[in-house]
Amino acid sequence: MTFTVKCFCGAVVQTDDEESLIAQVSDHASSVHDMDLSREDILAMANNAES
Ligand SMILES: [Zn+2]
Numbered sequence: 001m002t003f004t005v006k007c008f009c010g011a012v013v014q015t016d017d018e019e020s021l022i023a024q025v026s027d028h029a030s031s032v033h034d035m036d037l038s039r040e041d042i043l044a045m046a047n048n049a050e051s
Contacts, residue, residue, distance in 0.1 A: 022042050022043075
């Protein structure tokens with residue numbers, strides 16, 4: 001399963017596992033936007049792109 005999160009700034013994070021998705025998105029949000037996203041927030045933003 002592939003998880004894709006597209007940030008409102010246009011950055012895209014795509015991984016094939018949930019833990020690294022959360023790590024990467026949370027790192028992006030805190031370093032770029034100074035935002036603290038919860039796991040639930042990140043999963044709510046994620047589209048499961050199955051191909
Ligand atoms: Zn962003």
